[in-house]
Amino acid sequence: MNAAELKAAITAAMTAVAGHADELRDLDAALGDGDLGITVSSGSKAVVEAIGKLGDEVTPADIAKACAKAFANANPSTMAALVAGALLAGSKTWADSADVDQASAADFMQAAADSIGKRGKSEVGDKTILDALVPAVSALRDAPDAAAGLSAAIAAAERGVRETRELQSKRGRASWLQERSVGLQDPGATAFLRFLQSWPAP
Amino acid sequence: MNAAELKAAITAAMTAVAGHADELRDLDAALGDGDLGITVSSGSKAVVEAIGKLGDEVTPADIAKACAKAFANANPSTMAALVAGALLAGSKTWADSADVDQASAADFMQAAADSIGKRGKSEVGDKTILDALVPAVSALRDAPDAAAGLSAAIAAAERGVRETRELQSKRGRASWLQERSVGLQDPGATAFLRFLQSWPAP
Amino acid sequence: MKKIINDPDRFVDEFIEGILLAHPDKLKAPGDDNRILVRADAPVAGRVGIVTGGGSGHLPLFKGYVGTGLCSGVAIGNVFSSPSSEQVFEATKAVNGGAGVLYLYGNYGGDVLNFDLAADMAELEDIETKTVLGTDDVASQPKERKSDRRGVAGIFFAYKCAGAAAERGDSLDEVAAIAQAAVDNTGTMGIGLSPTILPAAGKPTFELPDGEMEIGIGIHGEPGIHRGALESADEIADRLTGPIFEDLGLASGDRVAVLVNGLGATPLEELYVLYRRVAQIAADAGVTIEKNYVGEYATSLEMAGASISVLKLDDERLALLNAPADSPFFREV
């Protein structure tokens, strides 16, 4: 996938993911403050706009950086800041390369997950986006090809999202609910799943 | 009617008039602030209590003064202050006499009306209690006996209350409604009518 | 009902207790009846006393404006109803420093009758009193009947000016004249977006469907001059400010003080959105806002809404506004 294809894929995925804003708002309202809907819808709009403004000469890493900046400033919530940092960290793994493939996508996601864990002081099991993201990275890497990788990543993220229901939130707003967070599904993990599901099949 | 009979009559009338508190509140809510219900119910309770505490040796004038004080402090609204001043003015016309009859009752009410007009800077036609009270005084005075006097006073007050509907309020809270006060019945005049109707037939 | 109260019938006495517990250095009850509060150093010998009063439910009005450079004492009624004449008289005696006492309060029938009675009692004890009524609500009567208008948030300006004058030692006649001039040069209009619920009654004082506004509303929910669908903040500011500017005859070159007052539930943020527009209107009219006040100065329990008050200034009134004042609820340094 070259830079032009990457732009098209991101544009398609971000446009589609905005359609889940209401679901994400409701999940976040139950566990937090309900602004995840706004983060995703205004963030998606900002990303699509930023990509539209990029010239033809950009690398995939440049695209990821532009997405990071747009997403960070649209609605500077926890998710926005974590995702922006994650995209910047991921973009570093791509350096100047002109193409993205299954392996480099997995590297990107791994760096993204590491960044979130570091900045958020969080790990798998804390009932956050990491519970969907981390298993998705391995699933993508271990798959025979890109198409199978996307399906496997979605399946892994789906499982991760489901499992967040049983967990008690350890990080962010939801952690203030203490025991009462058990039984509710993590909105950030769900957002990541919806994003993966919105990604055009390779 | 001697002092003991007067006490009994006031107690009966004030107890009965409290039953109209809701009607008076609603009328006052439309033209003013709706507190006339409280003035009448808490005032009635205070008057009945004050009368209960009076000894046997009191004159009718003493009774009227005690009522004035109780009514003034129960809920010190416009109506409470006007009525209290009116009762004090009325009580002066009775001096030390031990009995009340049709003529002295009319004198009392005349002095009461004068006091309200003076303190309230108001006159008949301003859409106030005076529109019921003033015609009632003449009706009482001109009647052949006390029983007929009460009926005539009630009829006159009823007419006066009805006529307030067509008037524009010139005094008090209701005057701020300006033209929009036309069509609504004056609560203070109505309160006086309900009081007369509650007075035990002689 | 969304109220943090105990027994509704004890509501007024309990919040007064709270005020006395919180501010013993600034306020005191001079006798047994907590419904009468005076500044801690009252009576101040040789100074005119200023007594205000009225119904409860309007904090910081009225008791909030008892302090140095403000009123000297207050008689406090039940929610939205007058104090008794005896209470006003008690307050009068407690603040009397020998230079006379000004009665300065809003023009409501019950209050007027009870303060007038108190003035009669004071006369019997050789305390000279004068009365100035707050009559700033432009919506309540046409200009020809200014003295019949009701008093609302704009009375704050009269308190501030008269209080400063009394503090510097003006005579009763002078203090009364300054108060009256402040009232004469003040206009207010309010907007209500929701009714209040009286603690004792437990039901709304009037009906106002969600999404509607009442322009010209009084601080007890008295009807105004226009009811209709809720408009934008700028349109509301225009509707409120226009009639005030006209009433005061403001013209280019005039100087004013502006008070944007919240009625209770309306957030401070929204008051600043209103102020933004008022500042634009004043600038367009060539009128200079020398001083502004944005916040809750006269409320109606939890009513949603706001009012705008304008005081036309001259040098003296501006100096009086800038003079020091100190109460638990208002301070100018």
Added chain:
Amino acid sequence: MKKIINDPDRFVDEFIEGILLAHPDKLKAPGDDNRILVRADAPVAGRVGIVTGGGSGHLPLFKGYVGTGLCSGVAIGNVFSSPSSEQVFEATKAVNGGAGVLYLYGNYGGDVLNFDLAADMAELEDIETKTVLGTDDVASQPKERKSDRRGVAGIFFAYKCAGAAAERGDSLDEVAAIAQAAVDNTGTMGIGLSPTILPAAGKPTFELPDGEMEIGIGIHGEPGIHRGALESADEIADRLTGPIFEDLGLASGDRVAVLVNGLGATPLEELYVLYRRVAQIAADAGVTIEKNYVGEYATSLEMAGASISVLKLDDERLALLNAPADSPFFREV
């Protein structure tokens, strides 16, 4: 919706414009972006700067506490959401007087991440920063996890203490230590009686049926530790104060400052009914209230409710509370 606003998306920018129009002598926007406000005399050479920030909708929090003896600057987010790291960084540069900058704000994920990023940017420009988080909400985490608690109205005490320390010339380390000690010795609990409506969303942030209360609610409507039928003011004060006193380990002989804060729609009268009971509780426990604050210090738009904050005092903290401070919204003289 009962709001006095224009375009919901312009709400924040418009009320900031109003604030700037009303208080040009006290606040300024140092650059083109009005979302960054600093005190009019910033930067003050040789003094530690204090930058705060967070979502809008909490006035006077956060921008109300920018002034002398308080914070030096603020970065303002949309309603209930964080400012961006760039905005925090701009504020940092504008208040940097060469003695370092303290970041003092409430513990919310979005704010933490954005302030942390700003600190990285500041480091690149050789501006030293330190961070202290408001973590006073006792209901949000057990005592062992104090540093994970959310920050609510009690941050006022940290502003006041740290601001006074910065004003007198303390070093960054000293100011940070004072702020941290204030946070460590502050506990808050709130009660909500109604939700808020975000201007942009137009619908309530959470559901709370009329007649119910949420004890331990956060200032964005975060759920607390108990929901049930509305109780009396005294019962509510007991429920809020008990856990705070326990958390701070208050014992007979201790001295405290108390803040009874309104969340927006709750009348000042009701706050004094609460204060009355808090004063009784303190007296019964042998705890002396040296200073009290009753009013709106940290709101949630038009949410009905209140919170109680307690700061355990020592001589230094009391002196810092009493030190002069001056902002458009708060003054100590």
